Amino acid sequence: MINWSTLSAAEQTAALARPAMADSAKLRATVADIITAVLERGDEAVLDFTRRFDSPELTTLPLSTEKRDELASRVTPQVQDAIQTAFNNVKQFHEAQYPQDIKLTTTPGVVCEQRFTALEAVGLYIPGGSAPLPSTVMMLGVPALVAGCERKVLCTPPNSAQEIAPEIAYAAKLCGIEEIYLCGGAQAIAAMAFGTQTITKVDKIFGPGNSFVTEAKQQVSQRADGAAIDMPAGPSEVLVLADNNADADFVASDLLSQAEHGPDSQAILVTNSEALINAVEAAVATQLAALSRNSIASKAMGNARYILTATVDEAIAVSNQYAPEHLIVQCDNARDLLPKIKHAGSIFLGPWSPESAGDYASGTNHVLPTYGYARNYSSLGLLDFMRRYTIQELSEDGMRNLGPAIMQLADAEGLDAHRNAVGYRMTKLQQND
Amino acid sequence: MINWSTLSAAEQTAALARPAMADSAKLRATVADIITAVLERGDEAVLDFTRRFDSPELTTLPLSTEKRDELASRVTPQVQDAIQTAFNNVKQFHEAQYPQDIKLTTTPGVVCEQRFTALEAVGLYIPGGSAPLPSTVMMLGVPALVAGCERKVLCTPPNSAQEIAPEIAYAAKLCGIEEIYLCGGAQAIAAMAFGTQTITKVDKIFGPGNSFVTEAKQQVSQRADGAAIDMPAGPSEVLVLADNNADADFVASDLLSQAEHGPDSQAILVTNSEALINAVEAAVATQLAALSRNSIASKAMGNARYILTATVDEAIAVSNQYAPEHLIVQCDNARDLLPKIKHAGSIFLGPWSPESAGDYASGTNHVLPTYGYARNYSSLGLLDFMRRYTIQELSEDGMRNLGPAIMQLADAEGLDAHRNAVGYRMTKLQQND
Incomplete structure (x- = not known):
């Protein structure tokens, strides 16, 4: 059990460190x-x-x-x-x-479009x-x-x-x-x-x-x-955020769901309840023994971390620092905590939302950013199978309205041909007028 | 001038080849x-x-x-x-x-969310x-x-x-x-x-x-x-798709806008009009002489390609094969051609939409996938500065409704703990009933 508030900042960082990936x-x-x-x-x-x-x-x-x-x-x-x-x-x-x-229409006569295509x-x-x-x-x-x-x-x-x-x-x-x-x-x-x-x-x-x-x-x-x-890869991971009212068997089974994926899976419990940590440790021992993938899950649980915080808010701060792939929130009024949660690939709210629901059948995608990538990569979704591109169309009026600004900017950047591309068109328009 | 229909498939691929990037x-x-x-x-x-x-x-x-x-x-x-x-x-x-x-709500009691955050x-x-x-x-x-x-x-x-x-x-x-x-x-x-x-x-x-x-x-x-x-990089490029009615000065100035970016810039004209190619080549020579970045643009124009096709449709096929960063369409009824255009970072429609409009001021983003990446990467946009994540929340009823399917799937994949995470919850629900 790690008592968060007794750690220095460096020790806190170390406590949340992920295993180094082999750079072979x-x-x-x-x-x-x-x-x-x-x-x-x-x-x-x-x-x-x-x-x-x-x-x-x-x-x-x-x-x-x-x-x-x-x-x-x-x-x-x-x-x-x-x-x-x-x-x-x-x-x-x-x-x-x-x-x-x-x-x-951004300027009269200037139409901009963004289209999506598979x-x-x-x-x-x-x-x-x-x-x-x-x-x-x-x-x-x-x-x-x-x-x-x-x-x-x-x-x-x-x-x-x-x-x-x-x-x-x-x-x-x-x-x-x-x-x-x-x-x-x-x-x-x-x-x-x-x-x-x-x-x-x-x-x-x-x-x-x-x-x-x-x-x-x-x-x-x-x-x-x-x-x-799709995205960079890393070992799968879960962080369970729980308070005193969480069910120890539920929490233990969620940690073990992650642990049975592979020996390098990361399972972390962060809670403000020491009693819960004790109960979960006991439940893990019992449940683990019966798993068919016992040896894999045992290895992963060897790296599991049980982190005790002073408050639920501090527990959320720990989760934000870790940026977990899966974040399970087994706290009272779990939904009310959402505004404080910053980085997670997928969030499972309340006691009836185990990770396996999202792994299989709730509807969300189970391909998620792990290894801290939840800070800067998205959960897999429809948009990853599509491409965005843009279109612009200027009418004669659009060119009249926007041409002078474009020429001014091209001048400022010292790009003559960019200015000329507008200049020839403005000249032609003046000839037509 | 490259006469497209006289080329073999291998020669066509070679005609559209981009310069090899130095792998130094x-x-x-x-x-x-x-x-x-x-x-x-x-x-x-x-x-x-x-x-x-x-x-x-x-x-x-x-x-x-x-x-x-x-x-x-x-x-x-x-x-x-x-x-x-x-x-x-x-x-x-x-x-x-x-x-x-x-x-x-995907199943009664099962709420799934996708949220965007900066x-x-x-x-x-x-x-x-x-x-x-x-x-x-x-x-x-x-x-x-x-x-x-x-x-x-x-x-x-x-x-x-x-x-x-x-x-x-x-x-x-x-x-x-x-x-x-x-x-x-x-x-x-x-x-x-x-x-x-x-x-x-x-x-x-x-x-x-x-x-x-x-x-x-x-x-x-x-x-x-x-x-x-944001995205992989490569030399900037433009493909101008034009028909017989295109203005040679406009086309030349658009090719040169690209060429003045750097000596490795790619400028390609694809048209069904041999007369246009001749007129554009003459206009390029005239315009080029007056550019302050003449030496850069000259080098880039040394690699410019003028491709003659039998029809506008064939010209579009050439563009789709190339997948240009910037695609300028100076054809009659340019907008009507959009459904046939497959791969491009940003499309400029009609005679009054030079690349410099999008480079500076129309409203579209000028950071675009180049070097063929328009096939599989998006134009830069707001979504690149955001992250998607998902949330799921099952109620007791949601667990009752979806639990059996999750357990069946966990069984099929041989993952006991995944099944148990639902099993413990289903048992508790039955005890509560």
Whole structure:
């Protein structure tokens, strides 16, 4: 237990420090080599890597829509219903985010517009590994669907039977994803960013992944011939802000939800109640023992922090300093605290709003800025699948009205041709008058 | 003159190729050294570099608001008026971009919200060099003002009198920028990203700059302890789409407006009229001779391309393939062509809408995605100075309604603690019932 008010500013900063991310020259070089291989040998390189890491018998990258639908049909009706429920909520919430175009006359005769348009081609990366992640398919696929992206490309590593999890196929079908490729890792990111013989290059790549995927996304986003990416990545994290009335079992289960994601997950409780800290520690011990991912969650809980503050306001200040990816507020009148909360990726208000609600089904997106990026990056949303551009149209009157100011400014900046572009037009207008 | 339809696909791609950006290991290392120096020695390092490159007598980084206002008062009334006109239009257009928060009930008892908030601290970089750029101050300062950013930090290199251009001071005053620091280059970017003794770190850095500035922005954006940046950079570019009725002098002056920015600027004319190409080439030769930045513009025009297409539709296809930063449409009924235009940072419609209108005063932002990034990045706008985050709140009924689906999905993904976080709550609700 950390008693916040007894710490110096430096100790407070240290108490909220995130684990250093490995800055591995070896990882960078390995990923660079994979990218080079994909650039040079295209499909053949992607197939080679996929056979080595995922599916030894694989002969072709695309998964047909027939196969997708056949796999989807294997999902139990109960899970189909649950995926459909989540899909409906996520779709509603992202449809509500659809932006309005703007058209404005700033000066008589000068019309300015801002328009939104869907990105043409988006790449959605879905990790493989121990458990299938249909929820991530929806968090990426639904906004791409709602935005109206022409091409939605999904890459995910196949299993040894050259198949993908039925739940992923089912979610992809709901999202109208027709381009599915059986590949994962840095090779999949490279294939989407640069294109191969069978995978046409995309404009932007979304989704979580292991350190190879994360590094590959960084590298392709640095190249003009690569692709944009959704946001920088880091270990997942939750901060629970609680007062004396919070339910210790609820709080413990929320901390453990985060902890079971991975051994580097961060779980932090900040409260003005020492009794709650004691009760939560006991509840964590009990609940942890029964988890199937006990060893992962145990490791993560080894880094958990229980921070005691003098007041709820001080607890909020701690949260603002940390800028958590997920912020769960289990305080009386949680909503009333919102005006004081400054930095968080997604906020879960009150006792009945566990992180798993947002992870799966409330409607919000579970792709969120972590590692302190909640200060300067947005939660994933519809706008990330769109692009803004502007239009301006001056009439003859617009040119008459604004031309002199433009010429004055071009003069001030010493740019003759900028001034001339207006000057020739003003002269022509005077000739016409 | 390039006759588009006679080219193979590979030749067409080559005809639209942008100049390779120098990938200089030396530049990377130099900038990394500057960043390290600023991290280690703070203000002292920034002062050292600034004395070496910009202002030999400089002793302190901040420029007081009194000094800002004194410098601003030196601007002539004519230029003050012109800056004020531009400021008013840019402000109107960016105010119109203010986003609406969203609040939605996705399932009875499940409320989801998306809220927008200003970034707390933004860094605005204004280059020094041959001409002052008050227009860039406005393009960065106005959206920061409209968004409501708490701190607006401006860095710009001082002259040998430890001062900045009066026009920059005047524009900064209009935008309410009170933190001005006398430094430029990679050292200014490092100071804003990491903070020094006098410059408190910012969340995101905006603005154009030379190759050191661009490289520094890239490097600090790759570090979790650094800052986000506005967008990747590249040489500025214009594509003019014109038909037989376009005015050759107008087109030539627009191409030259781009060309005078720098020797690597790209100027492209695409038209279905061979007569127009001939007339524009003649007009360029005449106009170019009279420019004060003749040598820069001449170099850039050496790389200009005149592309002849069979039809206006084919010309639009060429533009879509190129994805220009600035697209000027000097065709009959220019507005009717908009539905066919896919990728451009900002579009200038009709004969009376030169690029210089948008560069200075129409109201649109002149910070735009270039180098092909118009495919996957947005024009700078108000939203770049804000952050989106989400909120969810489930009532007891919300938990009752959505809990079973969440548990089903957590089961499908093998995440026990996620299921338990709902399970404990459902049990408590049943006990309460």
